[in-house]
Amino acid sequence: MVKKKNILVVEDDKNISKLLRYNLEKSGFNCFSVITGEDALEFLDVSPVDLIILDVMLPKMDGFETCKQIRKEDNLAAVPIIFLTAKGEEVDRIVGFELGADDYVVKPFSPRELILRVKAIINRGKPVEDDRTILSVGNLVVDIARHKVLVEKKEVLLTMMEFKLLVLLLKRIGRVQSRESLLNDVWDISSDVTTRTIDTHIKRLRQKIGRSAGMIETVRGLGYRFKDDEE
């Protein structure tokens, strides 16, 4: 599981701030919010974030000024910033790079759009991992992009959890995975699933992959392991 990205929202309208926080959290980001530009600088001083959403119209120091101050800090100069602006506000200055904004969204905005833009920026430049990766061991073939699993050339239908579990075991082939680590990596960190539940999923997985079931080995007292290509 990838580490969650941190986002700082600088917005004086409580409602908007709350709306943003709600949506960002829902999309899997850690979200912090402050009211003023000064607060923002103070906050950033101690805990840098991965992206900043900055309202243009703020009490005292406005968004532009705040942005400029942020850019002054060496370790913050490269942090992506998305401006929130009311319609008709000085879009020109934002667009013109003068301030090094990475994007801007006009209020009233749709949360979905904002989230998309945030994701676009966060993921910018990152190759799409996993996509089109095909894992193949023994008579087992797993195509991640297609979400297909073949056992001896025949397709086997796996559910999400089974699929994830299988992929993880394959990626860490040969190494024992404790139930705890499987929980961490296959399930959400926050989920409160019993470790024994994993056994149930392993059972189902073994049933479905039939002939290859033996490839998933039980390591008593430790966890499970996908057998390294047999000899």
Added chain:
Amino acid sequence: MVKKKNILVVEDDKNISKLLRYNLEKSGFNCFSVITGEDALEFLDVSPVDLIILDVMLPKMDGFETCKQIRKEDNLAAVPIIFLTAKGEEVDRIVGFELGADDYVVKPFSPRELILRVKAIINRGKPVEDDRTILSVGNLVVDIARHKVLVEKKEVLLTMMEFKLLVLLLKRIGRVQSRESLLNDVWDISSDVTTRTIDTHIKRLRQKIGRSAGMIETVRGLGYRFKDDEE
């Protein structure tokens, strides 16, 4: 002497942009360059070109979105576009792009190769896209240019959204498309539609293509996938 062809380069990296301009000019093209997708649209609005070289990773509006916007303009819908993409970037989206890139080049590229591709497309007169205008899978035939769909030789009338959705699924045949990604590529980023809306469109699409409905597979927890016609 034939009139020189005009080419627009949309690229935010100054060096690459310069390199391109130099080589294109040397090969006898008129070359213009802009930094952002927005600039590109503005430029094209007043002076249409014969070909566009478009970086995928741009500040603010990315290459995909820019392409979508360009294709929206009637007089620009047919302009050939070559994408510049970093290795590992979403080639998938490019080849399967609903609005169709004409070609793409992976960075770092050799100027010579790019020039060759540019010439190939300019001289072809017709973009590569035309070759693939007709998608045919099983008993389903989709003619993109004519916006016609045949199921078992009989025409089926699809609405715009249904059509786009179908084409996208077909171009990415076999690969699972998440609702999110469908929203991104079939709808506009600014449009604010629920992911569940896609289900409704899928439903309607399935109804209309009748016998072939089964070709659109549901992948629980992930999205939809058009059945690969193998085995």
Added chain:
DNA sequence: TTTTATGTGTCAAAAAAGTGACATCACTGT
């Protein structure tokens, strides 16, 4: 044999997808 860790069948709750109905909105032709 006793103890402990896994394997398994079953079940209810939860999650995801299918579907029909309805409200809008943009167009069309009158």
Added chain:
DNA sequence: ACAGTGATGTCACTTTTTTGACACATAAAA
């Protein structure tokens, strides 16, 4: 301007599938 039409997006409700948890059966250590 206005009713008529069809495309779209949302919702509420239904149906289907997946998941997590147990209780009990088994197999491995001690």
